[in-house]
Amino acid sequence: MHPGIALGCLIAETAMHITAQQILVFVGKAAHSIQTQRDYLTDLDAAIGDADHGINLDRGFSAVLIRLPDVADQDIGTILKTVGTTLVSTIGGASGPLYGTAFLRAGMTVAGRFTLSPEELVVALEAAMLGIQTRGKSMRGEKTMLDALAPAIDTLKATLASGDDLPIALCKSVNACETGMRSTIPMLATKGRASYLGERSIGHQDPGATSMFLLAQALLDTLDT
Amino acid sequence: MHPGIALGCLIAETAMHITAQQILVFVGKAAHSIQTQRDYLTDLDAAIGDADHGINLDRGFSAVLIRLPDVADQDIGTILKTVGTTLVSTIGGASGPLYGTAFLRAGMTVAGRFTLSPEELVVALEAAMLGIQTRGKSMRGEKTMLDALAPAIDTLKATLASGDDLPIALCKSVNACETGMRSTIPMLATKGRASYLGERSIGHQDPGATSMFLLAQALLDTLDT
Amino acid sequence: MKKLINTPDHLLHDALAGLAAAHGDILTVRFNPDLVVRNDAPVANKVALIAGGGAGHEPLHTGFVGRGMLDAACPGAIFTAPVPDQIFAATKSVHSGQGVLYLVKNYTGDTLNFEFAAEMAELADIEVATVLIHDDVAVQDSLYTAGRRGVGLTLLLEKIVGAAAEAGADLATCQQLAAQISAHGRSMGMALTSCTVPHHGKPTFELPADEFELGIGIHGEPGRQRAKMASAAAIAEQLALPIIADLPFQAGDEVLALVNGMGATPLIELYVMYNELRQILNGHGITITRRLVGNYITALDMAGCSFTLLKLDPQLTTLWDAPVCTPALRWGV
């Protein structure tokens, strides 16, 4: 039930742009991965939360799959905003508004676009992160999904700046995301439900950081095929 | 926690009468035995009843022990009636009125007496049994305390009639009581709480028959010392 | 065994002390013998109602003492019928000269102890009548049993006869009404887990994770049979169909339905069961016109539920709707 480790960065040369079609594939893969890891995510949440994170995200992404055909020929902004609003209106809990906001804000930065350059991807991701931070009044180091997302974005930016291709850069970024996810284990939670546990939150991997990693992996998988 | 098997009938010659003093000793021994076997009786009741028989009788006999000094110099009838009323007013449940009535009715047959002949003992025991049958609207073979008491009385009468001394007769009677107790195991209960179980009552020893055997044993022990 | 108690020996006393402190506006608790008595008892010109039974079924009976329901309750030790002294003391406390009605669940212990008490009352020249409640269809009333157990119907009977007594019905009328309710009410229960009798310290029976007990009483006794765990809908059928068939309830009947938790069953599950019951009754053309959903007649910490159906007529409905003011049942005031 443990999600696979990110692949080594042995990616062939591929296109430098992400298409709307790929975004649809990404969302589908993300939904599939969440469903597969549903119980694992819920078990993680049982340890330091209320045993529903996998259930919550699976409910949301299953609803997204139903909505997806409606926007199959739309621009990336529309697709992402549809994902966002669907997540907001079907998940509830903490993760619903947070992931929902992330997709909504990302979508707003790419309204009308059918392809994204690596730079546009970074902007979208940064908007997503800012959305989570603003809604959640949270920052890195508080044992949340941000601890997986933030290092992923940092690495993506750095490796793109150093001249890496998008697939390579994304691969390195997902590795950073995984490291970030694992970094939540020794952390003391200061946001979300796990913060009620105080010291007892230490030693457990954050479920939201884990689902964030699954999403990152789904994006990498998409570009990789 | 299993009550000891009745001793083999290797009893020395002793007096042919039971004294008020011995009745007091008997009641004390009975209370002690019930207390010792409290959990065993309750376990038996858990299997086919409501897990309180040992608790109930222990509560009753503990109260009896407190009342006993008040009647230390009284006649046997008074002692037995005091035991009976105390059991009635402290046990509750089915066993309270049944054991209480048994002691009350026995006591009524020996009012004013300070010693009992074997024949008087038989009369008292028969009155006790009739009291249980009348209150309980029950008879032998229904998987109750009667299945231990009835064969004990039958044997006591028969062996006395055949010329046995009281201690010998009582020893044989207690053996019959034990056999009667065990005979409840294969029985289908048709009275009391166990009757609700229908066929599922089969295969379990009746708690009330077991406590009846403990009382019989206490009487034997008394005459035996 | 983990329970919120001090010691098994003190459980009943502590709980009664808590009840007294919480509901001193309605009732008074006396100890040795233990009694719960309506504050304004004896109520002049009113038949007095007394119920009793082993503790461990809370809120039954102690939580149903008050205006429009019981005049007194006699709690025995856990799962142990009260002793006659208690019942007689209650009788003396509440009788106002119009007679006293004992509402007795049909168990050997309860009937015997109330019988004893009735004999004591007779000697004291207090008029007493007794009503036996025996609504559990899981037990056949035959030569081979102690007769049907009194379970869920007890609460409905206490409420309805309580309302009649409050309205001035005489002893014979109350007794007749109780008989009518007994004739028209049936119950059946099931358990997901056993309960733990505090003095015993361990569960009365062990149930595998995939089985439940069907046809249980309210004392943690095992039921008539074990069945494979099933959906709420399937379990509801196993409870409802024997009830319907037994009376029988028929198309066109209007009923009061009680969906009762056994003590450890959360309300969310009881509403699921109510929903199933309602659909089954619908299918039989039977209409629920009054209902009660909650943990009312419990078996300590047992998980499970029971259904009770009582066929209503306009008189019973009016009496059910009449004001009641007790710790556990309250409306109209």
Added chain:
Amino acid sequence: MKKLINTPDHLLHDALAGLAAAHGDILTVRFNPDLVVRNDAPVANKVALIAGGGAGHEPLHTGFVGRGMLDAACPGAIFTAPVPDQIFAATKSVHSGQGVLYLVKNYTGDTLNFEFAAEMAELADIEVATVLIHDDVAVQDSLYTAGRRGVGLTLLLEKIVGAAAEAGADLATCQQLAAQISAHGRSMGMALTSCTVPHHGKPTFELPADEFELGIGIHGEPGRQRAKMASAAAIAEQLALPIIADLPFQAGDEVLALVNGMGATPLIELYVMYNELRQILNGHGITITRRLVGNYITALDMAGCSFTLLKLDPQLTTLWDAPVCTPALRWGV
């Protein structure tokens, strides 16, 4: 996992259908999005009160919809805050032009979703105010937590503000009253067992037979610490003393005390706990003038209890005593 349910996916729907069928005289249930709305909503010239939160805490909140309490409740999935669409739909259903007050337990999920809904209401020109309930002294309100959780006080706040709204108080007054209640109420809870989230299928945490969790919330989360199993008196101290110290409650105070079961705790144990609480407060010169004992704010099938104390003044007492007519709380009517 043994529960009286059909499937985890249908649990909430079935329970709501049962609630609707049982209490159609008081409330209406709508599905997709799921809402429980007072039958006479919108009530003209009345501030409307909406509460919501994950299901699994029954009777909270759905059982508190009705006259004198909530206008609507929005049940989310089990232990999952409701989605904004639900809350917004409820808002449109119950607002009568006098404004809508959201009563929100302080959890990240609840605050975020109600925030979203408030934004939607603002766009629709409906005046909305929000009150956060955060009474759990087990959690320190510091930079290192999501702030104190909303637990037992929720019910008291819903009742009292509900009475004020029913009596015609305007939005600002209701909000102020809620703030006053928040300022004067504190809670703490403990668990003997975890609960089992139906979709998860196993207990959220495992507790050894001789330990309990102290400082739990109402979602089956583990508490702040584990403690060795102890007597009711000792556990009551561990709950009551932090509550008393926190506000602090002082000699001479009059309080409303809620002794609340977590869903699987039988009433007999709750009365024992009430008795202990009363004695502890007595020792501090604090008097309980109103109280409630029962399973009101639950965590599915968790065994355990919580204490809530609210300092009363004559106004709060009068509002508490005012008539209320909901499935789970009813008096004066």
